[in-house]
Amino acid sequence: MRKIRVVIYGLGAIGALIAKHLINREWIELVGAIDIDPNKVGKDIGEVVGTGKIGAKVIHDDEAEAFLKEKKPDVVVHTVTTYLDKAFPQLEKSITSGANVVSTSETLAYPWYRFPELAEKLDKMAKENNVSVLGTGVNPGFIFDSLPAFLTSVCVKVDKIHVIRSIDAAKRRYPFQKKYGLSLSPEEFREKMAKGEITAHVGYAESIMLIASMLGIKLDRIEEGQEPVIAEKPMKTQYFSIKPGQVCGIRGWGIGYVGDKEFIKLELLAAVGRQDYDEVIIEGEPPLKWRNEYGTSGDIATAAMVINAIPKILEAPKGLITMKDITIPSFKAKI
Ligand SMILES: NC(=O)c1ccc[n+]([C@@H]2O[C@H](COP(=O)([O-])OP(=O)(O)OC[C@H]3O[C@@H](n4cnc5c(N)ncnc54)[C@H](OP(=O)(O)O)[C@@H]3O)[C@@H](O)[C@H]2O)c1
Structure with missing residues (x-):
């Protein structure tokens, strides 16, 4: 079985929680993380999230473009920011490296509402790169929708x-x-x-x-x-x-x-x-x-939704998508 290669963009509270749980999933290979916090950059991800070393590092956002192109993850888990205008450069680097994106950015859950122009740009970019981009979490993503x-x-x-x-x-x-x-x-x-x-x-x-x-x-x-x-x-x-x-x-x-x-x-x-x-x-x-x-719960439910959406995004339509476009997610013990 080929493992799904994942990079986490933003190793804050939610990104770290996702990392902890991804490390134990046998169908996932966590190949790296990207952050700007000097206390995390350069360290092994496992050291940052408290699981012990896993052999994959946290690199700085300044090096993200080259890193993503080299590592070629199947999926970038994006847990940096709420607003799509702030998230855009990170999403762009992920998409143009050929990675699908699952993001917790709240405004990406239905981006045509608050950021219609950026949404059109992202959709075009995702289709050109043959990937899917999804915003999800516990809310938006589950409870209210x-x-x-x-x-x-x-x-x-x-x-x-x-x-x-x-x-x-x-x-x-x-x-x-x-x-x-x-x-x-x-x-x-x-x-x-x-x-x-x-x-x-x-x-x-x-x-x-x-x-x-x-x-x-x-x-x-x-x-x-x-x-x-x-x-x-x-x-x-x-x-x-x-x-x-x-x-x-x-x-x-x-x-x-x-x-x-x-x-x-x-x-x-x-x-x-x-x-x-x-x-x-x-x-x-x-x-x-x-x-x-x-x-x-807020945090663990968000982490779970993101993790369980990973296999779904690989079979989703290409482009900027929403929870409407993936098949019903569930807990996934194996793929
Ligand atoms: N949809 C949902 O249900 C849901 C649920 C929970 C959270 N969220 C959203 O998910 C996002 C992440 O939440 P969180 O609680 O984990 O936030 P957080 O603790 O602030 O984590 C964000 C991480 O990203 C880092 N970062 C900032 N700019 C960056 C950049 N340019 N490149 C790479 N990393 C960067 C931050 O570093 P510094 O700390 O050094 O800035 C921090 O480590 C938030 O916008 C939150 O509102 C959504």
């Missing part, structure tokens, strides 16, 4: 899809708590959100467009927004002390309308002390309610 769309496969009629993702922000790692604005005043929250210094969740509209494309629904407009949840009593996480009146989480939403009617409604409720759960309610025939009482 692929999962509800898949649940409608047992419906003959769908009137509305409503998804609620409820998260205890206190259980998430520091970068999550920071980007959701914990302990800021409401004014600071709004200012930092407006300047892009914090983002909370990115991808409501991408998930809505993904569902609509899967269901063949034409939406008339999309609304998305996020507002702070304010603490009424003192609260504490591992990283932040929150006073009454300060931000302890967010309420975010995305709504896709057909005419004036809400057809897709996505709600993200992430605050300190909230119950973790995910819920999908489908109004239609038959009506459905699906609920994960545990809440679907």
Whole structure:
């Protein structure tokens, strides 16, 4: 069996988690990683992620082009950044080396929404190089889009899809708590959100467009927004002390309308002390309610989706694709 050769672009929290799990997959050969962090560059990947040496190194982004052309990976796992304009140079280097790309970049989950010109460029580039490029993860990629769309496969009629993702922000790692604005005043929250210094969740509209494309629904407009949840009593996480009146989480939403009617409604409720759960309610025939009482984890679920999408992308149509275009992914013990 020829192993699938993989390079990880961006060995941060998610890239490192993916690396740890890829190292144990017998159908994968992890041939290298690319980062800019001087604490990682030059080291063995296994040393960086704590598994012990594996004989594959982390190289600097400045050398990525030559490295990728030499190593010729089948797939680049890209875990660097949320926004496609920032990701573009990394994706370009990967695609032109002949590698397929599975990326966690949220805006790549449905890139025609926020970056239509870059999406066209990427699609052309991917087709010219005979590769596929996919954005996925837990959200976008699963909870707000692929999962509800898949649940409608047992419906003959769908009137509305409503998804609620409820998260205890206190259980998430520091970068999550920071980007959701914990302990800021409401004014600071709004200012930092407006300047892009914090983002909370990115991808409501991408998930809505993904569902609509899967269901063949034409939406008339999309609304998305996020507002702070304010603490009424003192609260504490591992990283932040929150006073009454300060931000302890967010309420975010995305709504896709057909005419004036809400057809897709996505709600993200992430605050300190909230119950973790995910819920999908489908109004239609038959009506459905699906609920994960545990809440679907952020990091490990993202790592798993990326890993399980690797064999799928090799048999996917060429070009810039979405979760609509791959066959249903699942855990993969062997290929
Ligand atoms: N779709 C989903 O469900 C989902 C889920 C989780 C995460 N994400 C997204 O996935 C991305 C990665 O998440 P993360 O938590 O792992 O972020 P992270 O910890 O910041 O990791 C990013 C890594 O990439 C490195 N990097 C920065 N610029 C680079 C470049 N030009 N070339 C190579 N490496 C570079 C960073 O180095 P420095 O630290 O030195 O900058 C860091 O090591 C984020 O955009 C996140 O929002 C999506």
